[in-house]
Amino acid sequence: MSARSETMLWIAQRATAALLALCVLVHLITMTVAVQGGLTAAELLGRTRGNLAWAAFYGLFVLAVAIHAPIGLRTVAGEWLQWRGRAADVCCVAIGVLLLALGARAVAAVTL
Amino acid sequence: MQVGSNLDVDVWRGGAEGGYQRYQVPRQDSQTVLDVVTWIQRRLDPTLAYRFACRVGMCGSCAMTVNGKARWSCRTHVAKVAQDSRLTIAPLANLPIVRDLVTDMREFFDKWARAKGQFSSTATRRDDFARVAPASSARKEIDAAIECIGCGICYASCDVVAWNPAYLGPAALNRAWTLVNDSRDGDQSARLAAVAGDAGCHACHTQSTCTERCPKLLSPTSSIAGLKRATTRAALKGAL
Numbered sequence: 001m002s003a004r005s006e007t008m009l010w011i012a013q014r015a016t017a018a019l020l021a022l023c024v025l026v027h028l029i030t031m032t033v034a035v036q037g038g039l040t041a042a043e044l045l046g047r048t049r050g051n052l053a054w055a056a057f058y059g060l061f062v063l064a065v066a067i068h069a070p071i072g073l074r075t076v077a078g079e080w081l082q083w084r085g086r087a088a089d090v091c092c093v094a095i096g097v098l099l100l101a102l103g104a105r106a107v108a109a110v111t112l
Numbered sequence: 113m114q115v116g117s118n119l120d121v122d123v124w125r126g127g128a129e130g131g132y133q134r135y136q137v138p139r140q141d142s143q144t145v146l147d148v149v150t151w152i153q154r155r156l157d158p159t160l161a162y163r164f165a166c167r168v169g170m171c172g173s174c175a176m177t178v179n180g181k182a183r184w185s186c187r188t189h190v191a192k193v194a195q196d197s198r199l200t201i202a203p204l205a206n207l208p209i210v211r212d213l214v215t216d217m218r219e220f221f222d223k224w225a226r227a228k229g230q231f232s233s234t235a236t237r238r239d240d241f242a243r244v245a246p247a248s249s250a251r252k253e254i255d256a257a258i259e260c261i262g263c264g265i266c267y268a269s270c271d272v273v274a275w276n277p278a279y280l281g282p283a284a285l286n287r288a289w290t291l292v293n294d295s296r297d298g299d300q301s302a303r304l305a306a307v308a309g310d311a312g313c314h315a316c317h318t319q320s321t322c323t324e325r326c327p328k329l330l331s332p333t334s335s336i337a338g339l340k341r342a343t344t345r346a347a348l349k350g351a352l
Contacts, residue, residue: 003308007347
């Protein structure tokens with residue numbers, strides 16, 4: 001991989017880390033506030049169904065995770081397993097696609 | 113300090129498959145670890161191999177692992193590091209052992225070259241002297257990083273070097289940072305490309321062991337952070 005590509009991966013990971021810090025904070029505060037009156041599936045879905053703001057926020061959250069995690073796993077695979085090269089890269093991309101699919105499915109399930 | 117008593121000194125002998133051998137060395141006033149090793153070689157075992165030159169913290173030759181940490185042996189007082197009158201002295205980590213306390217430092221210095229640590233002049237002998245303002249921010253960045261003596265302590269202390277053999281390491285990247293800030297240098301694009309990526313500055317986890325152990329109190333961590341900023345700017349401009 002070229003120096004430019006590796007640098008862009010690093011930038012993507014740092015940028016998504018900053019975004020995730022914000023997303024996790026909003027998520028935790030929302031959860032803490034939301035469970036004050038007890039938590040039921042009906043109440044939760046009543047709040048999220050058809051809510052475009054929720055869909056956009058959690059959609060962004062999932063996208064950031066799907067970008068951030070595989071780049072980190074690629075480094076872990078290289079440093080801890082000494083697994084580098086095309087096969088490791090493809091595996092990490094596959095994990096990113098899987099995270100994106102699972103996350104998007106969950107977001108769709110509670111907001112559509 | 114207990115002058116008149118003995119130190120128990122375990123010293124690494126042999127190559128990678130070697131082992132520790134114990135020596136008893138009398139304690140002296142203001143004794144350094146290099147004094148201890150020299151005493152062993154001159155009085156107990158002339159076959160002990162180790163490396164030193166200046167004895168005053170300038171040449172960077174005498175770094176060893178002392179009680180588990182890489183240190184410059186000529187400026188490390190026994191009183192500061194001996195635990196219960198015991199010392200364990202080994203060669204530097206992350207480098208192949210030649211014999212006893214001597215490591216093969218070729219890879220360490222080859223990485224300086226790979227990081228484009230050579231000054232690339234744009235001037236000829238007919239040009240006037242370049243003028244670099246001492247108070248300029250670039251010159252101050254250079255000043256903060258330039259006093260490296262090439263001892264290899266940062267390299268031996270870096271976990272990323274142990275995990276990623278291609279990683280250029282703190283010293284080579286620190287050297288590159290001084291040249292990135294050198295307005296006279298004409299090879300900046302190639303240098304930034306050389307220090308970017310998984311073998312370069314982006315592999316650093318900012319654990320800062322290099323900075324903690326640097327005997328010259330430099331901060332390779334800061335230099336590497338500077339390279340991350342410079343390569344990021346270059347990448348976003350499409351100049352990497």
